[in-house]
Amino acid sequence: MTNKQIAGKAVSYAFLIILAYIMVYPLLWVVGASFKSNAEIFGNISLIPKEPVFGAFKAGWVGTGQYGFSTFMLNTFMLVVPTVFFTVFSATLIGYGFARFEFPFKRALFAIMLSTLMLPATVIIIPRYIFFRHLGWLDSYLPFIVPALLGCFPFFNFMMVQFIRGLPLEIDESGKLDGCNSFTILTRLLLPLCKSAMFSVIVFQFVWTWNDFLNVLIYISSVAKYPVALGLRMTMDISTEFDWNQIMAMSLVCILPPVLVFFGAQKYFVTGISTTGMKG
Amino acid sequence: MKKSILAVLVVLLAAGSVFATGQADDGASGNVTLRMSWWGGDSRHTPTLNALEAYTAAHPEVKIEGEYGGWDGYYQKLVTQVAGGTAADIIQIDQPWLSELSSKGEVFVEIDASMVDLSQFDAKFLENYCTYNGKLMGLPTGTNVNTFAVDTKMLADYGIDPDTVWTWDNIVSEGKKINAQNPDCYFSGATPDILRFWFEMYMAQVAGAVVDNDGKVAFTEAQGTEAFEYFQSWFDEGIIAPFSQTSLFFQKFQENPSWITGEMATTWTWVSSMNKDIGNRPNFETRQLPVMDGAANSGVLMRPSQIMVIHSRSKHKAEAADVMKYLFTDTEALEILGLARGIPSAEIGRSVLASKGAISVMAETATNEGIAQAGLPQSVYQMNSEVMQVMQDIIDEFGFGKLTPAEASRKLIANLESTIANL
Amino acid sequence: MKSNTKYNYAGYLYILPWIIGFLLLQLVPLINSLWYSFTDFQLLGSPNFTGLANFKKIFSGDQTFIKSLNVTFIYVLIAVPLKIAFALFIAVILNQKIKGINLFRTLYYIPSILGGSVAVSVLWKYLFMNQGVVNNTLAVVGLPAIDWLGDPRYALGTVSMVTVWQFGSSMLLFLAGLKQIPVSLYEAARIDGAGRARIFWKITIPELSPIVLFNLIMQMINAFQDFTSAYVITQGGPLKSTYLYGLMLYDQGFKFFKMGYASALSWILFVIIMFFTSLTFRSSQSWVHYGDSK
Numbered sequence: 001m002t003n004k005q006i007a008g009k010a011v012s013y014a015f016l017i018i019l020a021y022i023m024v025y026p027l028l029w030v031v032g033a034s035f036k037s038n039a040e041i042f043g044n045i046s047l048i049p050k051e052p053v054f055g056a057f058k059a060g061w062v063g064t065g066q067y068g069f070s071t072f073m074l075n076t077f078m079l080v081v082p083t084v085f086f087t088v089f090s091a092t093l094i095g096y097g098f099a100r101f102e103f104p105f106k107r108a109l110f111a112i113m114l115s116t117l118m119l120p121a122t123v124i125i126i127p128r129y130i131f132f133r134h135l136g137w138l139d140s141y142l143p144f145i146v147p148a149l150l151g152c153f154p155f156f157n158f159m160m161v162q163f164i165r166g167l168p169l170e171i172d173e174s175g176k177l178d179g180c181n182s183f184t185i186l187t188r189l190l191l192p193l194c195k196s197a198m199f200s201v202i203v204f205q206f207v208w209t210w211n212d213f214l215n216v217l218i219y220i221s222s223v224a225k226y227p228v229a230l231g232l233r234m235t236m237d238i239s240t241e242f243d244w245n246q247i248m249a250m251s252l253v254c255i256l257p258p259v260l261v262f263f264g265a266q267k268y269f270v271t272g273i274s275t276t277g278m279k280g
Numbered sequence: 281m282k283k284s285i286l287a288v289l290v291v292l293l294a295a296g297s298v299f300a301t302g303q304a305d306d307g308a309s310g311n312v313t314l315r316m317s318w319w320g321g322d323s324r325h326t327p328t329l330n331a332l333e334a335y336t337a338a339h340p341e342v343k344i345e346g347e348y349g350g351w352d353g354y355y356q357k358l359v360t361q362v363a364g365g366t367a368a369d370i371i372q373i374d375q376p377w378l379s380e381l382s383s384k385g386e387v388f389v390e391i392d393a394s395m396v397d398l399s400q401f402d403a404k405f406l407e408n409y410c411t412y413n414g415k416l417m418g419l420p421t422g423t424n425v426n427t428f429a430v431d432t433k434m435l436a437d438y439g440i441d442p443d444t445v446w447t448w449d450n451i452v453s454e455g456k457k458i459n460a461q462n463p464d465c466y467f468s469g470a471t472p473d474i475l476r477f478w479f480e481m482y483m484a485q486v487a488g489a490v491v492d493n494d495g496k497v498a499f500t501e502a503q504g505t506e507a508f509e510y511f512q513s514w515f516d517e518g519i520i521a522p523f524s525q526t527s528l529f530f531q532k533f534q535e536n537p538s539w540i541t542g543e544m545a546t547t548w549t550w551v552s553s554m555n556k557d558i559g560n561r562p563n564f565e566t567r568q569l570p571v572m573d574g575a576a577n578s579g580v581l582m583r584p585s586q587i588m589v590i591h592s593r594s595k596h597k598a599e600a601a602d603v604m605k606y607l608f609t610d611t612e613a614l615e616i617l618g619l620a621r622g623i624p625s626a627e628i629g630r631s632v633l634a635s636k637g638a639i640s641v642m643a644e645t646a647t648n649e650g651i652a653q654a655g656l657p658q659s660v661y662q663m664n665s666e667v668m669q670v671m672q673d674i675i676d677e678f679g680f681g682k683l684t685p686a687e688a689s690r691k692l693i694a695n696l697e698s699t700i701a702n703l
Numbered sequence: 704m705k706s707n708t709k710y711n712y713a714g715y716l717y718i719l720p721w722i723i724g725f726l727l728l729q730l731v732p733l734i735n736s737l738w739y740s741f742t743d744f745q746l747l748g749s750p751n752f753t754g755l756a757n758f759k760k761i762f763s764g765d766q767t768f769i770k771s772l773n774v775t776f777i778y779v780l781i782a783v784p785l786k787i788a789f790a791l792f793i794a795v796i797l798n799q800k801i802k803g804i805n806l807f808r809t810l811y812y813i814p815s816i817l818g819g820s821v822a823v824s825v826l827w828k829y830l831f832m833n834q835g836v837v838n839n840t841l842a843v844v845g846l847p848a849i850d851w852l853g854d855p856r857y858a859l860g861t862v863s864m865v866t867v868w869q870f871g872s873s874m875l876l877f878l879a880g881l882k883q884i885p886v887s888l889y890e891a892a893r894i895d896g897a898g899r900a901r902i903f904w905k906i907t908i909p910e911l912s913p914i915v916l917f918n919l920i921m922q923m924i925n926a927f928q929d930f931t932s933a934y935v936i937t938q939g940g941p942l943k944s945t946y947l948y949g950l951m952l953y954d955q956g957f958k959f960f961k962m963g964y965a966s967a968l969s970w971i972l973f974v975i976i977m978f979f980t981s982l983t984f985r986s987s988q989s990w991v992h993y994g995d996s997k
Binding site: 037038039042043045063064065066125126129130133138213214217218221222223226230233234235236237238239240241242 | 319351363541560
């Protein structure tokens with residue numbers, strides 16, 4: 001390596017490290033805060049507690065009510081895993097349909113699909129709640145799982161459209177010559193090339209459903225079915241004191257699964273297509 | 281590895297779909313399942329669950345499911361549930377919601393003496409705070425009043441007599457000593473929302489109210505200007521910190537580091553949230569709030585800590601009423617519940633706790649002193665959330681120096697009138 | 704539509720799940736909310752038809768509406784381009800072969816996971832308040848303190864920065880897109896002696912353009928409705944300087960119970976978003992290159 005290259009690398013690293021610090025600072029702060037008392041969390045801006053308090057993790061995990069975080073975690077998995085699974089499934093099919101086929105009213109249908117994203121959720125909450133009540137879905141995870149199965153997350157449908165359209169048409173054509181039908185073209189030829197996109201769907205939907213507060217708040221009433229987003233807030237009262245460090249500690253525990261999913265999905269961003277050895 | 285992941289996935293999928301569909305159906309074997317919803321912290325959840333369990337032990341045919349959580353989003357969920365007709369049988373609500381929700385339709389069951397022994401409660405208190413259109417709609421869990429919490433040591437350190445009886449004048453003349461000696465410190469910690477409470481109290485004393493029971497603006501432009509001029513002196517003399525420093529802590533006054541680290545000596549607060557506000561700062565005592573001589577209405581607020589109501593669409597109203605009776609008047613329940621919802625309003629509740637020595641001297645003093653100086657209840661109009669927003673917006677503009685006292689008064693009257701006309 | 708298009712009706716089969724989902728789950732609530740916008744619906748009780756009254760009131764001088772729309776436009780204008788540019792920049796850097804790249808990638812994605820968490824909701828004030836971390840850091844470098852969240856002039860910028868900070872999802876999409884670019888293109892360019900900058904503008908950007916379009920559209924749609932950061936950090940203040948449209952809708956609907964009015968406001972926003980989305984799509988024909996159009 002020449003001196004110039006080494007210097008370039010050093011600059012890259014320095015930049016990445018400084019940026020990483022800014023990116024991760026809040027996380028470090030939460031770690032510190034799980035060992036601080038309330039007074040220190042609000043009174044001491046340093047990351048490191050002056051008088052560390054231990055036990056927040058254990059106390060937070062057990063909780064003092066009927067259910068602890070083991071229940072909430074399990075609930076969240078039961079909510080998130082089917083939702084993510086069905087989202088990937090439906091988004092791939094729908095994305096393929098819009099990306100590779102010409103049919104009457106395609107553009108209109110696509111516009112309608114996107115437009116469902118443009119109306120603020122605030123005014124949909126009540127009509128949708130009443131609608132789901134008629135279906136008998138309240139206090140269950142169906143308001144999340146069924147829409148996922150039926151492709152009601154246009155973000156992902158659109159995303160898959162864009163990724164599939166980014167792939168050359170020659171792939172499909174060569175598939176046709178090899179005797180593939182449209183479905184096997186998708187499963188055998190296109191999907192292997194869309195791995196990185198599909199894992200993006202998994203990561204996004206996992207993280208978003210995992211963190212979703214407003215929808216689970218509205219639809220889930222039984223504490224036995226609470227996911228972590230509700231569990232985290234269930235002791236936060238306006239007038240009585242609660243232990244912030246337990247909330248910090250449980251927040252940390254609760255971001256572990258999404259972080260692990262992301263970390264695990266990473267290799268698929270690396271080995272997506274024959275791009276190893278590429279340089280920017 | 282891949283297989284095991286797949287296996288886990290399949291199990292979770294299966295479990296998810298089974299679990300997802302299970303909505304409990306009651307009434308099959310003559311049993312009754314009641315739902316009760318409340319917000320709070322652990323100090324409320326645990327005793328409430330225990331009390332419900334004790335009730336079920338004595339009434340095995342009744343099952344009570346607690347639907348409890350934090351404060352965030354509680355009201356939005358309740359509103360959604362009421363709109364969908366799915367709210368719990370027994371609901372804990374905040375006092376202003378009683379009229380807010382009742383004005384939109386019949387949401388709660390009227391409570392009468394056949395359900396609960398109403399003589400346990402102060403009749404005037406029930407009438408003022410728990411009724412809508414003359415009908416009793418719920419029962420007060422506890423009595424909550426305004427108080428003035430002061431750090432006696434900090435006051436003394438700055439040469440202010442900690443036993444001062446506070447008036448609007450000496451708040452300025454004494455209070456300014458603190459900021460004069462240390463520019464980082466202030467006599468009182470008031471975020472914009474707390475200054476609004478101060479303002480409403482001042483107006484109550486000057487003009488009886490901000491908005492009266494007929495929905496009319498109760499003060500004149502001159503009175504408004506006078507009030508804003510008075511609060512201008514709070515900023516000018518360093519009684520409270522500028523809004524640019526405190527607006528961040530809107531409705532979260534107790535999270536302000538300046539407050540926590542003891543740079544502010546006093547605060548207006550509710551007795552129910554006093555402990556949270558004081559946190560672990562030592563040397564706090566409560567004082568009475570300033571009241572002008574001859575004021576017809578002190579503006580010191582008193583209201584139920586929360587109100588328990590029965591949902592009008594409950595299928596088991598009689599059973600729900602029986603649970604209410606238990607929670608409010610049964611010695612066993614009251615002992616279990618303790619101070620989970622503040623000092624009980626029901627007489628028997630107070631005597632049970634007093635005999636156990638559960639009520640702290642500070643809370644009791646603050647409550648009694650607050651009740652002694654409490655003013656009239658605010659009008660439904662003044663408590664309307666849109667009207668409160670109008671007041672808050674003007675206070676903000678005034679506090680940030682965008683409006684002079686005279687302008688603030690004029691604009692407040694104009695905005696209040698147009699908003700009330702549109703309600 | 705082109706007259707020589709050959710239709711393949713199998714396409715309907717693939718999008719069938721969405722068609723069912725739309726008709727079954729989305730259409731009814733959507734129509735309901737449109738109906739509400741012509742009524743005085745107050746959440747409870749039944750709505751009364753009031754014709755165009757809501758819209759008339761909005762356009763005849765609802766000061767909050769104007770203020771809020773203004774704030775929202777500025778927010779979209781700051782947050783969206785910055786977030787996308789930043790995400791693209793970082794994705795390109797992270798796409799290199801650097802030791803520990805996986806770790807960096809995860810670290811940069813963490814804000815997007817942590818974003819709206821209750822845990823960090825209290826943090827922002829301590830970062831940006833007067834004696835906060837940011838000002839303390841500036842002081843070390845000798846820069847003057849800024850009233851990041853207390854001054855109405857800066858608060859919206861600060862809130863936008865928090866949004867930009869969560870650039871992880873856009874970054875991830877760019878990374879996924881970068882992986883789809885065939886290496887052969889780069890090799891050919893290098894053989895032709897193209898430099899880094901030229902490769903970036905002539906190959907990376909065009910090849911990535913479908914993803915840029917996706918990010919642009921989605922971030923725009925989201926930003927117009929977004930209110931999480933503002934709600935958590937400033938609650939719309941100081942002096943309504945961060946009172947985003949989404950916050951106003953929430954207040955009107957769930958605080959003031961004016962769901963009819965909120966619905967009307969929502970449909971106005973709907974039209975605005977629709978307008979800018981179609982504009983973007985229209986412009987995209989000149990700068991987005993799809994693999995299927997060659």
